Amino acid sequence: MCGRARCALDRDQVLAVAGVPADRWRDYEFFLPKHNLGPGSRTPIVRRDEEGGAELQTMTWGLVPSWTKKEEKLDFFRMFNARSETVPEKTVFSRLLGSKRCVVLLNGFYEWAQEHKTKQPYYIYLDGDRVMRMAGLYDSWQDAEGNWLTTYTILTTDSSKRLQWIHDRMPVILPDAQAEEAWLQNGVLDSKQYTALCSPYNGDDLQWFPVTTAMSKPDFQGPECCKPLKRQSIATFFKPKNTALAPEPEAEKLQTSEASTPLKNEEGADAAKAACSVKAEAPPYHADTKDTQEAIPGPAASQQGTVSASKRQRQEEKPDKDRYYVQ
DNA sequence: CCAGACGTTGTT
């Protein structure tokens, strides 16, 4: 699933990545880059206007349906994810499927693995820190004073093989520009297309490493959030050849730790820099080295080669007739 | 017709 994320892009990078002119970003002033954010935080979201032009809007993570009572206390945690498999059936989400689709721009997200008696957080991202685009749905709600609040939810799907070791659910990651276009495109999505878009991201450029448990606190904002954690037990976290990260364990067969290469600090630093440096559109780089043996799951080097493509807000919502998701 | 709900996770 996906309950914590990172969006450290600065505003220019957001504009560049979204391919949107600066004057088409509503509420840009409300977005602040953060290494550690969760529901209730605001991030840049891409959507289409009525003419089909792309635009950005800073929205709050955690869907608050438009019909939420004005006096009700807002809960951004209740609907920060939506199961893509059941979205078409759930009234709260299906009404948004036809005209309120959006794309969430993130550097990556966090998942916690139960290791022994503790929870070890992992930062999950794309090679070269390419921006991750997730499928979302949004809605707008008006408070008693007439102020608009626009919120979104991130769709989830089954985890890909690559990520199953840490969770059985993962966010819906749009693999390429074509998928993003299809998701954002105005109008109805047929169910087949919808299902295809929501399939688990299977690119072998999905990477991860463990990070400090300090970031488990929602308000911890240090850059360590996206720095590989050095742990004795995982000396071989990095490949000998200073390439990308972790050896790929098929999580299961790890137990056999053979020649473990001690972690070189510099390598760790480089990898951390690579992941942390915000290269909006850095070309994907490959983890050329294969095999590694680790007790800690690391990104797989192989896998079938696949996808790898690359406080108040104002807004006038017209009561759209939400006709969507037609067979 | 009106009333009431509308969600995902993980864990047990």
Add this chain to the structure above:
DNA sequence: GTCTGG
């Protein structure tokens, strides 16, 4: 708002 249940 929209769907389900009574």
Add this chain to the structure above:
DNA sequence: CCAGACGTTGTT
């Protein structure tokens, strides 16, 4: 999602 709190009574 994780972290942190979770209570009453009586007395000063």
Add this chain to the structure above:
DNA sequence: GTCTGG
């Protein structure tokens, strides 16, 4: 364990 807060 379970609820609240961020």
